[in-house]
Amino acid sequence: MASKFTLSNRTGWLMAGPAIALIAGFVILPFFLAVGFSFTNQRLVSPNPAEFTGLANYRQLLGLGVLHLDPLKDAAGATVLDDQGQPKLPELRSITRKNPDYPQFDGMREWFSWSSGAGRTYVLASDVVFMKAIVNTVLFVIVVAPVQGGLALGLALLINQRLRGINVYRAIYFMPVVVSIVVVSLLWSFIYDEKQGILNNLLGALSFGALPRVDWLGNPATALASIIFMSIWQAVGFHMVIWLSGLQTISPTLYEAAAIEGSSKWQTFRYITWPGLKNTAILVLVVITMQAFGLFSQINVMTQGGPLDSTQTIVFQAVQRGYGKQDISGGSAISVILFVLVLSVSLIQRYLTRERN
Amino acid sequence: MAQTTPDNRGLRLVVRYTVLTLIAAIFSFPLIFMIMSSFKPAEQLLADAHTIRALLPIGDISLNNYFDAFKRAPVGLFVFNSVLVTSVTVVLSLALCSAAAFAFTFVQWKGRDLALTVILATLIVPFETIAIPLLLEASKLPWIGASGITYGWINSYRVQIVPFIADGLTIYLFVQYFKDLPGELIEAARVEGASWFAIYRRIVMPLSGPVLATAAILKFLAMYNQYLWPIMVTQEEQYRPVMVGLQYFFQLNRAWGEIMAYLSLITVPVLAFYLYLQKAFIASIASTGVKG
Amino acid sequence: MKHLKWSAATIALIGWGGMASATETLTMWYHGAGNEVESKIIHQIIDDFNASQKDWKVELQSFPQAAYNDSVTAGALAGNLPDILDVDGPNMPNWAWAGYMQPLTIDESKITGFLPGTKGMYNGKLYSIGLWDAAISLVTRKSILADLKLRTPTLDKPWSGDEFEAALKAAKASGKYKFALDLGTAWTGEWYPYAFSPFLQSFGGDIIDRTSYATAEKALNGDGAMAWGKWWQHLFKDGYAQAKQDGADRDNGFNTGEYAFSWNGNWAALGALKAYNDVVFLPAPDFGKGSKIGAASWQFGVSAKSAHPDGASKFIGFAIQDKYLAQFSNGIGLIPATTSAAAMVDNYKDGGPLSVFFAYSNKEGMVRPVTPGYVVESKVFEKAAGDIANGAEVGATLDAAVDEINADIKKNNGYAPH
Structure with missing residues (x-):
């Protein structure tokens, strides 16, 4: 489209300028302030002036170490056994708490570990909670992005039929979207409740009592999955509508041509619908990914990151530190880490969905 | 389809409607629970919660929770504030963001690609992570009003509106949609001497029904459901929106009946807005359907 | 403005x-x-x-x-x-x-x-x-005490830790209650340090060393704190109380007979009095260093x-x-x-x-640590108590809590007054 007829610096800036100025003032500037805070020890409220601390916040958040411990030997060189007759390892806290021989591990905690040889290998982190938050957030994104996008497309195809009353169904599928996520989280807290929740009773009835009652949000094994399910339930209708508007942009004449040539439903989808949805697909994927990385409200209302950090997320940690613990510099560093992480992911996404000409 | 017998067709219809209805049940039951609960006294609400009774209007049904909710908090004021802040933001946002997206998609200008890249990068920044710096900034911003220049936007409608007018997501939505519009049409109009503004208004906007509806819904929801920011910037009750109002109901012993009534009340305006837009949405699709 | x-x-x-x-x-x-x-x-x-x-x-x-x-x-x-x-x-x-x-x-x-x-x-x-x-008491009924054959504790002679343990055991063994003890774990936030750190103090630990307010080492991971942590964890592991409780149980559970004992504030006392005519408000158990409740x-x-x-x-x-x-x-x-x-x-x-609440407040009441760092310390304590209740290893959890509190104090130059 590069022609002299579409070239106009004045028009470009005139039409895009106001939006650019607002974004620069209310998103970019505060973000750079946050970047600045992350290199200091700035507190939310404090009479102490902030000091430049370099990368200290990042080191604290991302510090990792690997340690291998061998069983203890007694004076005779025999392996010491514990009460259960297992080889006894040195206490981890004797190494990570003010041990002058291991300054690199000071203040670190076990993130995870495995048996290796006669001993055990530990991966230590200076901020185990944050590590868990990263893992949970990434897990959430990996599950939610394809599942929600796929279900939304399925619903869009389902709802794109010419059927009497289809608009009613469309409105119903969309309804959860218009309800605030805070409200949704409150309602689902009821539904997931071990005793008072309708979900356990429903599953119990459907399985004739075979399924045991589960404390969905109180059990580290099910809490994140429960939040994933609810999040998809809430947002899938929105992406259904985006897919629908994409479907509407495909010319009916293409379908007519396909029908005349006698192509099967799958062929029609594969060779007409899907190629026509390319821009929509990129949009849906990008939007879901961005929103999923920002997972916060559900956590804040339903679990506060628990039980046992099984639902900690990056943004929840950023808020928890920045506001709750008044550590605005630590919270800001988390924001920057999140930014870099999502930026890398979206660059990869962009590379994978690039125009292949 | 031509070979399907009438019987077969009837059966298929039944299957289709059954599937559609089952899915509808999954999507609607929490909301039915909310609405039904709003008519029940708290003890009954909790006792009913784990059975099918939770979804039925049975037992001690009344509007008492609604009356109590209005007694506890100025619900009307909160809804008014939210609707005001939200609708002003939505209208301004659609205007500015579609104009920007138009410039990004159809006009060639210096700095365009860089500006678009930076704006798309802001999509990555969750609001929670910049709220505090934004508060520090907003508390120092100047404003020209009836009493001359004043500093500090705290406690106002503008502090709830202006920072949210332009955002990367809305611009991105428009850009992705505009890309599918026939660019030759715009170029042809330019060749024939149409002004940029005329092309924006007379060609592109009339074709943009679906994306306008989508962007409006998204913006409306984001604004209406704002919570963290209003808590930080509305110290006077007169400016508080619905989500801050929700906190009025979280006393030590939670009055769940009233909470359900309040939740139902604040959800209704959004549903109404959506149903209205859906009509516009479908109408616009019907009129612009053929393209590409 | x-x-x-x-x-x-x-x-x-x-x-x-x-x-x-x-x-x-x-x-x-x-x-x-x-x-x-x-x-x-x-x-x-x-x-x-x-x-x-x-x-x-x-x-x-x-x-x-x-x-x-x-x-x-x-x-x-x-x-x-x-x-x-x-x-x-x-x-x-x-x-x-x-x-x-x-x-x-x-x-x-x-x-x-x-x-x-x-x-x-x-x-x-x-x-x-x-x-x-405000003050907290151990709420129960005279009929429950009689039924379980328990001594009625007084402010001068509160239950010892062992007596409290026996009471919980008896309540559980009776089979009449869903849980022996309602701790109010449904209430998150400040409730945790307010209601549960006095147990820690009665065991001889504390959220922070109150002589200097400069470190939590020994206070929150010393012997007293370890004993508290093990006791706290066993309440949940052995089924005396719920680590995750729903809000409705907290609000009405005791009043509808689901719990034998309820650890609750005086603001909830009127509801209990309405539900039963033989409610008694008992002083906090003494785990060794006196019977303590939160004040302020x-x-x-x-x-x-x-x-x-x-x-x-x-x-x-x-x-x-x-x-x-x-x-x-x-x-x-x-x-x-x-x-x-x-x-x-x-x-x-x-x-x-x-x-009785007036007397409890006067005699058992202990203010939470009087330091600017408390806003952080309370959240660290809340998380540690929650994690231990959910089964986290006591020693490692308390060590981590100590490290976090100490790091915060250091970041704030010791919270020196200005």
């Missing part, structure tokens, strides 16, 4: 004409929005004060409690605080240290008879004063930015009259700050059904 400009104008006027009779407006923030009774009483006090003199006029801005602390922090960041602030007792040192509050200038004699937990002292100065205190509730103070600390202090001095203390107590069930006010309240006067 409005009132600041207005007061500046007034000051200019006074300077100009030397007339001092103008009425100054004082703004006040309070956490009671959404609570009808509380709002009514606070408005009454303000109306009475405004009518009682001509120099000052107090204007109230109410906030919902759940959002109050965030609002004040945001207000302080934005340089927008009122003259009179309402503050939760344990947060006061942080606000004073951060420079949002200034010491009160009310006559010491006015508060000599006040319950210790109502006086907000920091750095040897009075910053805030409460019209009431919401209090009034003056913001550091106030241009009229004299007026603000005058209002607070006015508000702490016995009749208002009594009104709050009648309205929302809190413990009046003075004996003379308690005598005016049916529930708290000598022989009243809640009078």
Whole structure:
């Protein structure tokens, strides 16, 4: 489209300028302030002036170490056994708490570990909670992005039929979207409740009592999955509508041509619908990914990151530190880490969905 | 389809409607629970919660929770504030963001690609992570009003509106949609001497029904459901929106009946807005359907 | 902002004409929005004060409690605080240290008879004063004690840790209760340190070393704390209490017979009295270092930015009259700050059904650590207590909590007063 007829610096800036100025003032500037805070020890409220601390916040958040411990030997060189007759390892806290021989591990905690040889290998982190938050957030994104996008497309195809009353169904599928996520989280807290929740009773009835009652949000094994399910339930209708508007942009004449040539439903989808949805697909994927990385409200209302950090997320940690613990510099560093992480992911996404000409 | 017998067709219809209805049940039951609960006294609400009774209007049904909710908090004021802040933001946002997206998609200008890249990068920044710096900034911003220049936007409608007018997501939505519009049409109009503004208004906007509806819904929801920011910037009750109002109901012993009534009340305006837009949405699709 | 400009104008006027009779407006923030009774009483006090003199006029801005602390922090960041602030007792040192509050200038004699937990002292100065205190007791029924053949503990001779253990065991063995003990784990946030750190203190541990306020080492991971952690974890592991409780169980569980004992505040006492005619409020068990409960509730103070600390202090001095203390107590069930006010309240006067709470507050009450770092320490403690309840390893969890608290103290240069 590069022609002299579409070239106009004045028009470009005139039409895009106001939006650019607002974004620069209310998103970019505060973000750079946050970047600045992350290199200091700035507190939310404090009479102490902030000091430049370099990368200290990042080191604290991302510090990792690997340690291998061998069983203890007694004076005779025999392996010491514990009460259960297992080889006894040195206490981890004797190494990570003010041990002058291991300054690199000071203040670190076990993130995870495995048996290796006669001993055990530990991966230590200076901020185990944050590590868990990263893992949970990434897990959430990996599950939610394809599942929600796929279900939304399925619903869009389902709802794109010419059927009497289809608009009613469309409105119903969309309804959860218009309800605030805070409200949704409150309602689902009821539904997931071990005793008072309708979900356990429903599953119990459907399985004739075979399924045991589960404390969905109180059990580290099910809490994140429960939040994933609810999040998809809430947002899938929105992406259904985006897919629908994409479907509407495909010319009916293409379908007519396909029908005349006698192509099967799958062929029609594969060779007409899907190629026509390319821009929509990129949009849906990008939007879901961005929103999923920002997972916060559900956590804040339903679990506060628990039980046992099984639902900690990056943004929840950023808020928890920045506001709750008044550590605005630590919270800001988390924001920057999140930014870099999502930026890398979206660059990869962009590379994978690039125009292949 | 031509070979399907009438019987077969009837059966298929039944299957289709059954599937559609089952899915509808999954999507609607929490909301039915909310609405039904709003008519029940708290003890009954909790006792009913784990059975099918939770979804039925049975037992001690009344509007008492609604009356109590209005007694506890100025619900009307909160809804008014939210609707005001939200609708002003939505209208301004659609205007500015579609104009920007138009410039990004159809006009060639210096700095365009860089500006678009930076704006798309802001999509990555969750609001929670910049709220505090934004508060520090907003508390120092100047404003020209009836009493001359004043500093500090705290406690106002503008502090709830202006920072949210332009955002990367809305611009991105428009850009992705505009890309599918026939660019030759715009170029042809330019060749024939149409002004940029005329092309924006007379060609592109009339074709943009679906994306306008989508962007409006998204913006409306984001604004209406704002919570963290209003808590930080509305110290006077007169400016508080619905989500801050929700906190009025979280006393030590939670009055769940009233909470359900309040939740139902604040959800209704959004549903109404959506149903209205859906009509516009479908109408616009019907009129612009053929393209590409 | 409005009132600041207005007061500046007034000051200019006074300077100009030397007339001092103008009425100054004082703004006040309070956490009671959404609570009808509380709002009514606070408005009454303000109306009475405004009518009682001509120099000052107090204007109230109410906030919902759940959002109050965030609002004040945001207000302080934005340089927008009122003259009179309402503050939760344990947060006061942080606000004073951060420079949002200034010491009160009310006559010491006015508060000599006040319950210790109502006086907000920091750095040897009075910053805030409460019209009431709150107290926790172990709620049960006489019939339950008789049924389980348990001795009735008294303030002078509370249950020992072993007796408490036996009581829980007996309640569980009876099979009559879903859980022996309702701890209120459904209430997150400040409830955890408020309600559960006194157990820790009774075991000989603490959230922080109170002699220096410079470290949590030994206090939160020493022998006392380890003993507390193991005991705390066994409550859940052995099925005496729920690590995750739903809100409805907390609100009504004891009153509908699901629990034998409930660890709950005096504000919930009226509900229990309504449900049963033989409710008793027992003192906290003594795990070795005495029987302890948390003290200090919401209090009034003056913001550091106030241009009229004299007026603000005058209002607070006015508000702490016995009749208002009594009104709050009648309205929302809190413990009046003075004996003379308690005598005016049916529930708290000598022989009243809640009078034991006054005694508990006076004798067992222990304020949470008086340090600006408490706002962080309380959250660290909350997480540690929650994790241990959910089965996390006690030693490692407490070590991590100590490290986090110490790192925070270091980041704040030891929270040295200014």
